[in-house]
Amino acid sequence: MTSKRVRLRELGINIGSLPIGTYNAITDVPGVEVGHATVHEDTPSVLRTGVTAILPLGKDKVWSHGVFAGSSVFNGYGEMTGRGWLEEAGQLSSPILLTSYYGVGAVHRGINKLCDDKDTHSGTHPIVAETWDGWLSDPNAFALTTEHVAQAMENTRPGHVDEGCVGGGTGMVCHDFKAGIGTSSRQVSVLGKPYTVGVLVQANYGDRKDFRVNGVPVGLQIPATEVPVPDRKRVPHVEDGSIIIVIATDAPISSKQCDRLARRATLGLGRTGGFGHNGSGDYAIAFSTGNTLKLRKEGLHEGLKIIPEKDINPLFHGVVEATEEAIVNSLCMAVTTQGYKGRVVHELPLARMTDILNRK
Structure with missing residues (x-):
């Protein structure tokens, strides 16, 4: 039976020591918008899939402005389109879209069709990242279309972010429990100025026995006799699953520093019990809205600011906790x-998890 679902802090459980933002979400970074298109159908095919869109600078600047960005791969059994150009140029000038493995082609095509000026806009190379939802959603239906991409884009908003079985996370499984989209944020101070680090994940990895919260082995104390484990663990050649981690900050950092921030996200993954197994695709992408690049104007990018390397540690702490x-x-x-x-x-x-954590 489904219980009332609430976020971790509503259970009285806090992770880390840094303060959270207003919404405790990636959208606490000013300008960032998130939207979902959720596909939950039983006929003619059983579908539990969708698309999640993240706009670094919101709808108004989605094609006209770019930001510094970087990425990191912990284990590469997965797909993130556009990463080659991202690593080459260190710039992001498109939405970030999260979906199913089986939806990558359709979503990539969809976002290119939706670009407002395909003749003159170069360097887009959209970021489409995936995790596998074929256990709960018919993998042969290939159900996602440009219309679903358009819906996710239209639904993007600042502020509150829907979580769980929505968008790209509709059919995902994490540590042998139902999972999907999750988000959190942290506020930090660098050189006396306040900044925000926000994270959004699409989680689809891990074994029950490895699941931890605040270092407590919660998964070990909820055996399969209490909550059944999905049968897929007994099916040959079904891989371990994956996670996509999207990191945003308004701190003015370079593309190389975004790479560094993306790598630190792996520590947060490890704290929950992720090991980067052979069949897991563990991808992180980080971007900074602290500098904006006007893509449709000639001339130099002027007025850029970059935090010194020696002062970046608070951002690392923020991304791990978030x-x-x-x-x-x-x-x-x-x-x-x-x-x-x-x-x-x-x-x-x-309730069971809360009881375990209260008795630690």
Whole structure:
């Protein structure tokens, strides 16, 4: 039976020591917008899939401005389109779209079709990242279309972010519980100025026995006899799953520093029990809105500011804490889901987890 779903902090459980932003979400970084298109259908195919869109600078600047960005791959059994140009130029000038492995082609095509000026806009190379939802969603349906991309883009908003079984996270499983989209943020001070680090994840990895919250082995204390483990663990050649971590900050950092920030997200993944298994695609992308690049104007990019390397540590702390909490939020907000072939993935029992953490 589905229980009332609430975020981790609503259970009285805090991760880390840094303060959170207003919404405790990636959208606490000014300008960032998030939207979802959720596909939950039973006929003619059983579909539990979707698209999540992240706009670094909001709708108004989505094609006309860019930001410094970088990425990191912990284990590369996955796909992130556009990463070659991202690493080459250190710039991001498109939305970031999260979806199913089976939707990458359609979503990539869709976002290119939606670009407002395909003749003159160069250097877009959209970022489309995936995790596999084929356990709960019919992998042969290839259901996603340009219309779903347009819907996710139209639904993007600042402020509150829907979590759990929504958008690209609709069919995802994490640590053998139902999961999906999760987000969190941290406020930090660098050189006496306040900045925000926000994280959004699409979580689809891990074993029950490895799941930890605040270092407590929660998963070990919720055995399969209490909450069933998905049968996919007994099916040969079904891989471990993946995670996409999207990091935003308004701190003015360079593309190389964005690479560094993306690498630190792996520490937050490790704190929840992610090991980067052979069959896992663990991708992180980080961008900074602290400098904006006007793509449709000639001349130099002027007035750029960059934080010195020696002062960047608070951002590292922020991304680790926010990544861990975003992953746990993705589990807290997801509900028990029945999908393809009648398969069921059960939600994380929140009362049970709270009891375990209170008794640690």
